[in-house]
Amino acid sequence: MAHYFENDDTLKSNIQKNDVIINHQKFVFYTDNGVFSKKGLDFGTRSLLETLEIEKIKGKVLDFGCGYGPIGIYVAQNTDAEVHMIDINRRSLELARKNVSTNHVNVQVYESNLYENVKDQFDFIISNPPIRVGKKMLYQILEETKEHLTSNGELWIVIHKDQGAKSTMEFLKTFYTVELKNKNKGFYIIQCRGK
Helix, strand or coil: CCCCCCCCCCCCCCCEEEEEEECCEEEEEEECCCCCCCCCCCHHHHHHHHHCCHHHCCCEEEEECCCCCHHHHHHHHHCCCEEEEEECCHHHHHHHHHHHHHCCCCEEEEECCCCCCCCCCEEEEEECCCHHHCHHHHHHHHHHHHHHEEEEEEEEEEEEHHHCHHHHHHHHCCCEEEEEEEEECCEEEEEEEEC
């Protein structure tokens, strides 16, 4: 099976158009084989977006592991923030650029292996993180957010309880003040701030 955090150029393309409503707003997201949640907006990301305190989001925002772009596009549509979207999967990035254009938002989309090409500091990092990379890599991704957040910055993530949400929260508490903002059908929406 091809993983959505790898580049498999042999995988046949089958682009699908998805009409999606998030908080009474209409979006169009193109998806494809070889990207996360190719059948449309997944429940975890939806829960995260519907829980976000969107009115408080400003400054610079990083959508880490953006996939085809629903988080960054939603934030760009609803705030004046400068939004950056990164992923390692080139097919995801192509779709993200197409979706940015289709939804008429202004977002910077670029390839980055983890934070390799991330030069800025952000007021918010928002992510449905790539659980399938394994616990060790996931924890590295989450710990390194510290280096890319401003002093008052916030990390928002969604993780299902069956994929280690509780143990991940305990890990995050070693360097963040952690708050569980919502639980929705097993998905934990977690907000982290500097201690």
